[in-house]
Amino acid sequence: xxxxxxxxxxxTIFKIVAALVLVIAILVGSGWLYFHPSFERTxxxxxxxxxxxxxxxxxxxxxxxxxxxxxMLVSGGWKSSQGSLRPWMxxxxxxxxxxxxxxxHVSQPEATVTEINEDMHRAVRFVRHHAREYGVDPQRLGAxxxxxxxxxxxxxxxxxxxxxxxxxxxxxxxxxxxxxxAIFYPVxxxxxxxxxxxxxxxxxxxxxxxxxxxxxxxxxxxxxxIGRDLSxxxxxxxxxxxxxxxxxxxxxxxxxxxxxxxxxxxxxLGCTVDLVVHHKGSHGWLSMFWDFRQxxxxxxxxxxxxx
Numbered sequence: 001x002x003x004x005x006x007x008x009x010x011x012t013i014f015k016i017v018a019a020l021v022l023v024i025a026i027l028v029g030s031g032w033l034y035f036h037p038s039f040e041r042t043x044x045x046x047x048x049x050x051x052x053x054x055x056x057x058x059x060x061x062x063x064x065x066x067x068x069x070x071x072m073l074v075s076g077g078w079k080s081s082q083g084s085l086r087p088w089m090x091x092x093x094x095x096x097x098x099x100x101x102x103x104x105h106v107s108q109p110e111a112t113v114t115e116i117n118e119d120m121h122r123a124v125r126f127v128r129h130h131a132r133e134y135g136v137d138p139q140r141l142g143a144x145x146x147x148x149x150x151x152x153x154x155x156x157x158x159x160x161x162x163x164x165x166x167x168x169x170x171x172x173x174x175x176x177x178x179x180x181x182a183i184f185y186p187v188x189x190x191x192x193x194x195x196x197x198x199x200x201x202x203x204x205x206x207x208x209x210x211x212x213x214x215x216x217x218x219x220x221x222x223x224x225x226i227g228r229d230l231s232x233x234x235x236x237x238x239x240x241x242x243x244x245x246x247x248x249x250x251x252x253x254x255x256x257x258x259x260x261x262x263x264x265x266x267x268x269l270g271c272t273v274d275l276v277v278h279h280k281g282s283h284g285w286l287s288m289f290w291d292f293r294q295x296x297x298x299x300x301x302x303x304x305x306x307x
Contacts, residue, residue, distance in 0.1 A: 037094045038063035039087055047126035048119060050106045055119055057127070058102040059134060060087050066097025068303050069127060069136035071178070073145035073152045078116055078212055079107035089289055093144075096296040099136050101127050108212035113230055117159075120152045121176035125163060128174045140303045142180040144295055147254065147283065150186030150245070151232070154262070157181045157243055158235035180302040182244040182295035185283060187254050188262035189234075190227040195255045236265045242272040242302040246291055248281020274298075 040061045048055040070093055074080050085102035093100060103123040105116045124141065131138035143153040160177035167173045190206070193199035198206035205217050205227065213230075217223040228234050243266070247259040259275050266273040276294070278285055 037087070037091055039094055041087070043083060045126075047103075048122045050111055050115060050119055053106050055106070055122070056082055056104050057123060058083060058085055058104075060085070060090070060094065060100040060102065061135065062094040062097055062099070064097055065099050065135055066304070067135060067137055068097070068140050068142070068299070069099045069101055069131065069134065070142040070144055070299060071101045071103050071124060071127060073103050073120060073143060073149035075105065075116070075145060075148040075152055077108075078113050078148045078209070080104045081107075090144075090292060091289075092292040092296045093299070096300060098142070098296070098299060099134065101134075108209070112214045113209075113212050114214065114226065117152060117155050117230065120156060121160065122172070124156060124160065124176040124178060125171050125174035128176075129171045139179070140305075141178050142182065142299045142303055143178040144182050146184035146288070147186070150183035151188070151230075153178075153181050153183045154186050154188060154232035154243070155230070155235075157241050158232045158237065178241055180242050180299055182298045183246075184288060184291075185247045185251055185254050186232070186245065186259065186262075188232045188258045190231045191224065193255075194257055195252070197252050233262045233265055236262070236269060236271065238269045238271065240266055240269070240271040240273070242298070244274050244276070244295065244298045246276045246278060246288070246294075248278040248283065248285060250280050250282045253283040 042059040043056075045057040045059060046054045047057050072085060072090060074085055082104045084104070087094060090100050101123070103120065105111065105119045108116065111119070127134070127141065128138045143156050145153050156176060156178050160175065162175045163172045165173055193206060196206070198208055200207050203220050204210070205213050205223055210217060213223070213226055217226055245259045245263070247256050249256050256277065263273045263275045
């Protein structure tokens with residue numbers, strides 16, 4: 001083969017490879033930039049006390065805030081680690097201008113799920129009380145989270161409301177209601193776990209979380225009361241905030257029917273509960289952080305004032 005022809009082939013291959021490398025570099029760089037928006041972070045805002053521990057919130061404010069706030073309930077298996085939020089996880093929300101309040105709690109079993117739920121309501125009241133200071137509208141707050149965080153989000157959706165007018169702490173007089181919710185794979189019915197791997201089919205609490213609900217839940221009569229009080233499916237009412245749920249159809253820990261049955265009960269009352277089924281998704285999937293784009297769109301639709 002003539003040398004001239006070999007050189008042409010070489011340069012053609014070189015140009016193709018160089019173009020592919022450039023495209024890959026642009027895609028990787030664009031992805032990195034997207035998930036690293038500009039923001040200011042204020043850590044360890046103390047919203048309460050539990051078991052001798054300070055309860056804290058990290059506030060992450062984008063460089064161009066839209067004046068609206070979303071509480072990120074940082075909880076998995078009703079365990080929470082202070083300071084664990086990584087802003088790239090909620091980059092789509094930050095890019096839409098939402099100020100994120102990462103809410104941490106004392107982990108079970110040191111705190112019971114009942115106490116953790118109470119602390120999430122306290123967190124909403126705290127943010128609402130300081131909303132003007134933080135640059136967000138106190139009447140337009142959203143909530144998000146996954147798994148236990150999703151469950152706690154639905155507890156806010158179903159049980160959020162005004163505090164006692166005569167509460168000694170002025171913060172506790174505030175409302176714990178949120179105006180929109182977008183969550184991943186929540187447990188909604190603790191009394192009917194269905195095909196969950198946590199179901200011992202003995203009528204009791206989830207097998208890995210017996211100690212998470214207090215010392216008396218081995219008594220089935222007691223458990224039925226506690227489990228019902230912590231099951232959003234039994235707490236639906238006609239004024240639920242608009243709720244978006246993403247749930248995988250291969251989730252064996254929290255089966256899809258937990259969200260499906262909750263949606264049915266809510267829709268019976270005319271409430272807006274949209275369910276997006278992630279095909280072959282288990283209890284979490286690689287692209288779920290990308291799904292926060294749809295959460296941002298959801299909050300845009302239901303939190304932003306109408307023009």
